[in-house]
Amino acid sequence: SRLEETVKKTVDENPVVVYSKTWCSYSSDVKSLFKNLGVQPFVIELDEMGPQGPQLQKVLEELTGQSTVPNVFIGGKHIGGCTDTLKLYHKGELQPLLSDANAK
Amino acid sequence: SRLEETVKKTVDENPVVVYSKTWCSYSSDVKSLFKNLGVQPFVIELDEMGPQGPQLQKVLEELTGQSTVPNVFIGGKHIGGCTDTLKLYHKGELQPLLSDANAK
Ligand SMILES: N[C@@H](CCC(=O)N[C@@H](CS)C(=O)NCC(=O)O)C(=O)O
Ligand SMILES: N[C@@H](CCC(=O)N[C@@H](CS)C(=O)NCC(=O)O)C(=O)O
Numbered sequence A, B: 001s002r003l004e005e006t007v008k009k010t011v012d013e014n015p016v017v018v019y020s021k022t023w024c025s026y027s028s029d030v031k032s033l034f035k036n037l038g039v040q041p042f043v044i045e046l047d048e049m050g051p052q053g054p055q056l057q058k059v060l061e062e063l064t065g066q067s068t069v070p071n072v073f074i075g076g077k078h079i080g081g082c083t084d085t086l087k088l089y090h091k092g093e094l095q096p097l098l099s100d101a102n103a104k
């Protein structure tokens, strides 16, 4: 579908992509993690796109199996949510992914 | 107002009260913290009450200055949100509040 193509293009063209909701603290926590690491994620706020927001969330669920926000991609690869990203960070596995994706 | 009276009655009659949203991870995190401490909070899910949910959230904002979820009360006292409750826990100040409120 058109929306599926949009998501694939977005995650391919940007080193770090976060699908978020503006009022969600888990979304802000993952955005701040990247900022603290000196990385500028490409952020899409699903609650600021009108009816396309829920549609996009549905497409993300079909593409990644994940229906929740935040939904994080690095170097075109699906990473998961906030807890997944933090776990990688604490294991020292996030930084190599960011370098490989030329995110810094 | 009637809703204000309801909130005051709820927080006076229950040792631990959490105003929450079912799909919010910060709300579930604070609910799990209490469960892990052996405390059964009285939980009100604001997103499961129809139009009364946003009205109740507005009343909580007027009573506590806090518009966000989770909104936590212990022993009738307003504690704050998830980060506030976790901070008290890590400083060892949450358990005394719970004992004073006969929450355990
Ligand atoms: N463990 C996941 C939890 C994700 C989650 O449950 N997100 C909530 C918001 S905090 C959600 O998307 N709820 C349903 C929705 O908002 O559509 C993570 O760390 O990202
Ligand atoms: N630091 C606060 C953050 C609270 C917060 O921003 N909560 C969000 C949901 S995670 C919220 O209520 N957003 C507006 C709303 O949902 O009405 C806490 O720890 O509770």
Ligand code: FES
Residues within 6 Å of the ligand: A023, A024, A025, A026, A027, B023, B024, B025, B026, B027
């Ligand atoms: S909506 Fe509360 S943490 Fe996401």
